[in-house]
Amino acid sequence: MRKAERARTTNETDIELSFAIDGEGQAEIKTDVPFMTHMLDLFTKHGQFDLSIHAKGDVDIDDHHTTEDIGICLGQALLEALGDKKGIKRYGSAFVPMDEALAQVVVDLSNRPHLEMRADFPAAKVGTFDTELVHEFLCKLALEARMNLHVIVHYGTNTHHMIEAVFKALGRALDEATMIDPRVKGIPSTKGML
Numbered sequence: 001m002r003k004a005e006r007a008r009t010t011n012e013t014d015i016e017l018s019f020a021i022d023g024e025g026q027a028e029i030k031t032d033v034p035f036m037t038h039m040l041d042l043f044t045k046h047g048q049f050d051l052s053i054h055a056k057g058d059v060d061i062d063d064h065h066t067t068e069d070i071g072i073c074l075g076q077a078l079l080e081a082l083g084d085k086k087g088i089k090r091y092g093s094a095f096v097p098m099d100e101a102l103a104q105v106v107v108d109l110s111n112r113p114h115l116e117m118r119a120d121f122p123a124a125k126v127g128t129f130d131t132e133l134v135h136e137f138l139c140k141l142a143l144e145a146r147m148n149l150h151v152i153v154h155y156g157t158n159t160h161h162m163i164e165a166v167f168k169a170l171g172r173a174l175d176e177a178t179m180i181d182p183r184v185k186g187i188p189s190t191k192g193m194l
């Protein structure tokens, strides 16, 4: 079973997370950041993962620490669940439209952490959520999972739609990259390691 758990407590947040790569799209997500709960639900469903998160944090300040620390825990769990990466596709990509918005996500589970993001969200807030935190979340996710993550929002006018398209595309691209390809013998790298 390719799965992993994380429990992380700091003065700012308290997070318990369980992640399975080969899941059924089952999400049990309870966080103090409702917009992230919504996005992680979509991510889980579209990635065919199983994800359970209980996250409490100092949202009386703002959503920053909680959003960031969920990204850290999910990235660490993804990396651990991947194990030795034998037989995986390694690369994955997805385009996802959401009404007028179009997002593209491309990932390489490369052990070379990097986030490249091209997204201009017209609104600084969706509900009470600061939209700049999407970058914070994706950055920590990419660093901790040690993956190369490229996120492009080609266009859109509604910020909720644009971010939603990103999280659906992220789920689908990661689903593909983590998939076991029976033709791949061993580690999919000419270096012999990832």
Ligand SMILES: [Mn+2]
Binding pocket: 038, 160, 164
């Ligand atoms: Mn929505």
